Amino acid sequence: MDAQEGPQRTPPDRNPWHQTLWSIVQARPRFAIGYIIVALVMIGAIFAPVLAPYNPVSANPQSALLSPSAAHWFGTDAVGMDVFSRCLYAPRIDLTIAVSGTLISAVIGSLIGAWVGFHGRSKGVRQGIGFVIMRAADVLQAFPVFVLAIALVASLGQSIQTVVIAIAFVNIPIYLRLMRSQVISIREMKFVEAAEVAGVSHSKIILRHVIPNAMAPTLAQLSINIGWSVIMTAGLSFIGAGVRAPTPEWGSMIAAGFQNIVTGQWSPSVFPGVVLAITVFGFSLVGASVETFADPAKVRRLVADIAARKRRASAPRAALGRGQ
Amino acid sequence: MKKLVEVVGLKKHFPISGSKKVVQAINNISFHVMPGETVGLVGESGSGKTTVGRCLLGLTDVTDGSILFEDQDLAGPKVRKKHLGDLQIVFQESMEALNPRLPVFRSVEEPLTTLGFDAAARAERVREVIDRVGLSQRLAKLYPAELTGGQLQRIGIARAIVTRPKLLVLDEPTSMLDPTSRADIIELLISLQADLGMASLFISHDLSTLRHVSQRVAVMYLGMIVEQGPAREVFGRPRHPYTVGLLSSVLLPNPDLPRPVPVALKGEIPSPIDLPTGCFLASRCPLAIEQCRAAMPPAHPVGEDHFVHCIRHEALGHSDEMSRVFDAFERETERILSIGARTN
Numbered sequence: 001m002d003a004q005e006g007p008q009r010t011p012p013d014r015n016p017w018h019q020t021l022w023s024i025v026q027a028r029p030r031f032a033i034g035y036i037i038v039a040l041v042m043i044g045a046i047f048a049p050v051l052a053p054y055n056p057v058s059a060n061p062q063s064a065l066l067s068p069s070a071a072h073w074f075g076t077d078a079v080g081m082d083v084f085s086r087c088l089y090a091p092r093i094d095l096t097i098a099v100s101g102t103l104i105s106a107v108i109g110s111l112i113g114a115w116v117g118f119h120g121r122s123k124g125v126r127q128g129i130g131f132v133i134m135r136a137a138d139v140l141q142a143f144p145v146f147v148l149a150i151a152l153v154a155s156l157g158q159s160i161q162t163v164v165i166a167i168a169f170v171n172i173p174i175y176l177r178l179m180r181s182q183v184i185s186i187r188e189m190k191f192v193e194a195a196e197v198a199g200v201s202h203s204k205i206i207l208r209h210v211i212p213n214a215m216a217p218t219l220a221q222l223s224i225n226i227g228w229s230v231i232m233t234a235g236l237s238f239i240g241a242g243v244r245a246p247t248p249e250w251g252s253m254i255a256a257g258f259q260n261i262v263t264g265q266w267s268p269s270v271f272p273g274v275v276l277a278i279t280v281f282g283f284s285l286v287g288a289s290v291e292t293f294a295d296p297a298k299v300r301r302l303v304a305d306i307a308a309r310k311r312r313a314s315a316p317r318a319a320l321g322r323g324q
Numbered sequence: 325m326k327k328l329v330e331v332v333g334l335k336k337h338f339p340i341s342g343s344k345k346v347v348q349a350i351n352n353i354s355f356h357v358m359p360g361e362t363v364g365l366v367g368e369s370g371s372g373k374t375t376v377g378r379c380l381l382g383l384t385d386v387t388d389g390s391i392l393f394e395d396q397d398l399a400g401p402k403v404r405k406k407h408l409g410d411l412q413i414v415f416q417e418s419m420e421a422l423n424p425r426l427p428v429f430r431s432v433e434e435p436l437t438t439l440g441f442d443a444a445a446r447a448e449r450v451r452e453v454i455d456r457v458g459l460s461q462r463l464a465k466l467y468p469a470e471l472t473g474g475q476l477q478r479i480g481i482a483r484a485i486v487t488r489p490k491l492l493v494l495d496e497p498t499s500m501l502d503p504t505s506r507a508d509i510i511e512l513l514i515s516l517q518a519d520l521g522m523a524s525l526f527i528s529h530d531l532s533t534l535r536h537v538s539q540r541v542a543v544m545y546l547g548m549i550v551e552q553g554p555a556r557e558v559f560g561r562p563r564h565p566y567t568v569g570l571l572s573s574v575l576l577p578n579p580d581l582p583r584p585v586p587v588a589l590k591g592e593i594p595s596p597i598d599l600p601t602g603c604f605l606a607s608r609c610p611l612a613i614e615q616c617r618a619a620m621p622p623a624h625p626v627g628e629d630h631f632v633h634c635i636r637h638e639a640l641g642h643s644d645e646m647s648r649v650f651d652a653f654e655r656e657t658e659r660i661l662s663i664g665a666r667t668n
Binding site for chain 1: 381382383405408409411412413415417420421422423424425426431434435437438439483487
């Protein structure tokens with residue numbers, strides 16, 4: 001046996017990337033659906049000025065509360081604004097708030113969580129600080145998140161920044177716990193000890209060795225959480241604590257339209273709701289895919305599925321070959 | 325010659341949460357390592373041998389006692405910092421010992437970053453040690469998941485020797501490897517030591533490997549060193565019932581080999597939480613008398629640099645047959661290891 005030779009790399013029949021992608025899509029079509037939904041929503045938001053048939057904030061009382069038609073695909077609302085145009089513009093607000101709020105909470109929560117997890121076993125002040133942080137997170141999580149967010153917006157004043165801060169704040173404990181639990185197990189790994197023997201500083205060990213190996217669940221959580229934060233943003237706006245009326249935003253659109261449902265004009269309320277639901281669904285599918293790609297065990301199952309599919313596809317030929 | 329490392333009265337107790345009791349992982353052990361020497365530390369699982377290595381490297385704080393490195397107490401302020409890179413470790417779990425997200429050369433060069441080497445000097449050193457452990461430079465760019473167990477252990481060794489340490493702690497470096505890679509790694513370690521003149525503390529439960537590599541051995545049982553001395557003496561003429569028991573338990577792949585005179589150790593290793601007064605082995609030892617249970621036996625010198633903690637060591641006796649058996653054991657060990665090495 002020759003210990004010097006590495007495993008053979010780059011097998012000659014390596015699939016080009018688009019083929020690999022296609023086989024993943026075939027094995028897990030729901031992932032593709034998720035990415036398509038998210039991509040469509042993003043494209044819609046970015047190119048809204050080009051795609052939207054009407055100005056989303058110009059009221060036109062003459063064409064108020066129209067039913068869906070060729071001119072107004074999703075109908076118009078009580079002041080005559082085109083619901084379809086507003087739905088296209090809405091993710092500009094909703095996604096910006098949700099994404100930035102979630103990212104802020106992920107960064108802050110992960111860093112604190114990594115620090116607490118890393119020093120969980122050390123004695124003295126650090127353990128004390130860690131204890132206080134975890135109990136604070138307990139208290140934070142004991143409140144219903146939505147109530148906490150309303151309270152924050154109420155006390156800080158109503159603006160987009162406030163909603164971002166509220167969403168970031170209520171999500172911090174999630175990332176804190178997630179990262180801490182990962183770090184506690186990774187902290188015991190031998191490569192961390194090797195770095196300690198080498199005299200590498202704790203903060204550098206956390207950034208270089210611990211966090212990169214503890215990221216996977218956080219990344220998966222991130223995407224699911226963005227979808228969830230979209231609901232939160234819409235929810236805050238729905239009860240009037242978030243974005244205010246003329247700005248196109250799903251939550252406030254639903255709120256503005258739902259009084260008209262009793263009189264039969266369902267479209268100004270239902271369409272933004274459906275778009276919102278589909279968007280959140282898309283993000284949670286993307287989250288599921290990230291979780292799969294980050295977990296070696298799930299990747300193995302996916303690879304096995306793809307291989308099984310290939311076998312099934314080529315089975316008739318193989319059977320013929322064996323039959324001689 | 326000046327001692328490189330001297331451990332004096334080392335104790336390590338782990339607290340048990342929710343209880344006043346402690347796990348006595350190490351109980352008052354003393355030993356030393358001379359420059360360039362290999363000292364073997366042998367014992368069952370749970371005997372505390374790995375904890376000794378971790379204390380030496382400062383991965384865990386000691387409860388009592390001192391560790392002197394070149395006559396300076398490592399617990400002293402700045403002393404460990406001054407000796408950064410002088411002590412290194414090779415772990416048992418070669419896979420877990422490398423960050424899976426970094427190409428292996430990044431892991432190898434890491435100990436140099438804290439010693440103030442610039443990028444070019446680091447790259448040069450890394451190239452050198454990768455060569456030295458017998459790997460191709462190509463492998464250095466790969467990730468740990470792409471290497472075999474033997475290759476990973478070589479990378480682990482490369483990382484340890486990259487700072488040119490004076491003491492290498494080898495924590496069961498071969499126990500996770502298959503027999504052929506094991507022999508390769510042992511040969512590599514022996515040749516490295518000869519070339520670089522570093523001392524090593526070889527922690528293992530594998531007696532045949534230890535016999536092959538170490539000049540002196542210390543036998544650990546329940547956090548105590550029960551016998552220590554030159555390897556030839558300890559393995560050829562063991563004076564502690566536990567050492568004899570350990571040697572009799574070695575399995576060799578040769579059914580014709582006579583079994584060493586058995587000292588059957590009864591029962592299980594006692595819990596390190598409630599240790600008995602007196603000799604820890606008394607409950608398992610066939611030679612135990614009332615006196616053994618009364619007090620911890622002190623160190624008896626039984627030869628040059630050979631100590632045994634047993635008041636009954638004379639009763640153990642020593643027959644010619646026993647000598648022959650251990651000689652055969654030794655030859656067999658050499659033979660097995662040389663078979664492995666030849667295939668390299």
